[in-house]
Amino acid sequence: METDRLGYAYRKEDANLALDGVDLRIAPGEYLLVCGASGSGKSTLCRTFNGLIPHFYGGRLHGDVRVAGKSTAEQSVAGLFERVGMVFQNPETQLFNSSVAREIAFGLESLGLPRADIQERIFATAQILNLSELLERNPQELSGGEQQLAAIAAVLAIGPQLLVLAEGSGTSWTLNGPEGSLWSRDGRPCGITRRFWDRS
Amino acid sequence: MIQAFQMAEALAEAMEARGFGRPGRTFLKDYRMRNRDWLVLSGGLLVLIAGLLGRHGWG
Numbered sequence: 001m002e003t004d005r006l007g008y009a010y011r012k013e014d015a016n017l018a019l020d021g022v023d024l025r026i027a028p029g030e031y032l033l034v035c036g037a038s039g040s041g042k043s044t045l046c047r048t049f050n051g052l053i054p055h056f057y058g059g060r061l062h063g064d065v066r067v068a069g070k071s072t073a074e075q076s077v078a079g080l081f082e083r084v085g086m087v088f089q090n091p092e093t094q095l096f097n098s099s100v101a102r103e104i105a106f107g108l109e110s111l112g113l114p115r116a117d118i119q120e121r122i123f124a125t126a127q128i129l130n131l132s133e134l135l136e137r138n139p140q141e142l143s144g145g146e147q148q149l150a151a152i153a154a155v156l157a158i159g160p161q162l163l164v165l166a167e168g169s170g171t172s173w174t175l176n177g178p179e180g181s182l183w184s185r186d187g188r189p190c191g192i193t194r195r196f197w198d199r200s
Numbered sequence: 201m202i203q204a205f206q207m208a209e210a211l212a213e214a215m216e217a218r219g220f221g222r223p224g225r226t227f228l229k230d231y232r233m234r235n236r237d238w239l240v241l242s243g244g245l246l247v248l249i250a251g252l253l254g255r256h257g258w259g
Contacts, residue, residue: 056213078222086217093207094214105228110219112226119228154218 001026001049001162007062008044008053014060018044022063028161043089046166050084051077067162082111085160089167091147095139100131100150103139107158125157 006022009015018041026032034042047053051072054061065072067083088094097103101122108118126132131149134142139150148167155163215221 050217052213052217056216076222077216078219081217081219081222088210088214088217090210093210094217096211096214102228106215106220107218109226109228110222112222112224114226115228115230118226158218 001068002066003048003063004066005063006048006065008048009060010044010057012058012060019048026162043166046086046164048072049162049164050086051075051080052086078110081107081160082158083160084162084164085155085158086164087148087151087155087166091144091151092140094151095147095154098138099136100139100142100153101126101135103150103154104135104157107154111158121157125153129153129156 001024003022003024006019006024007017008019009017022045024032034045036042044053047057048061048065049067049072053059054073055077061073067075067080072080095103097106104122104125105118108121113121122135123132126135129149129152131146131153134146134150137146139147142150152165
């Protein structure tokens with residue numbers, strides 16, 4: 001994942017940029033924590049990683065964002081989603097199915113997987129993240145932490161190479177359970193993420 | 201009202217981020233027409249025809 005002198009304005013005629021001159025290199029196995037005040041452009045930066053910017057938001061994009069060497073400007077969001085998984089800030093608005101199982105199925109259906117494979121991946125994901133008892137529940141009736149877990153499950157099941165957590169602190173608490181941690185001290189995926197990366 | 205639009209946008213964004221709109225989508229649930237679905241459908245059609253005939257006569 002690389003960006004070259006990335007700049008962005010949400011509106012074409014807007015003079016002040018939401019992002020200005022961002023150079024990034026994220027190597028496989030690396031973690032990057034982006035800190036900043038509210039409104040400083042953290043979410044905007046996240047949206048450039050999976051192509052929502054510029055494809056969904058329009059606006060004016062300078063510079064280049066490349067995932068695995070390919071520019072996001074030349075790919076669609078639907079083409080990028082299997083490589084760049086994104087968990088949004090607000091857990092409720094990103095859960096839109098009638099059960100957690102169907103939530104996890106959504107991305108796998110997009111991939112065009114056969115029914116049996118989808119079923120298998122739902123169960124495997126639920127087992128790794130320890131949420132089997134939530135599978136038949138309605139996402140809107142879950143607690144905030146459970147919703148975050150469901151949102152992460154729906155993204156990890158796809159098997160992305162890059163995981164973008166737009167709300168890092170909350171989601172990291174969710175994942176720092178007995179099953180393992182998202183963060184590792186040696187900079188490599190460990191615990192939960194390792195098991196997903198090994199599988200895909 | 202404005203909030204409804206914001207929620208709609210967030211929903212569209214979340215769906216796209218999980219690959220909605222990509223060709224070749226499969227479905228976990230299989231919706232198939234069963235005998236009773238055909239039965240209800242044809243029953244409704246019969247009632248409609250009977251109602252029309254009753255109102256406008258047989259000719």
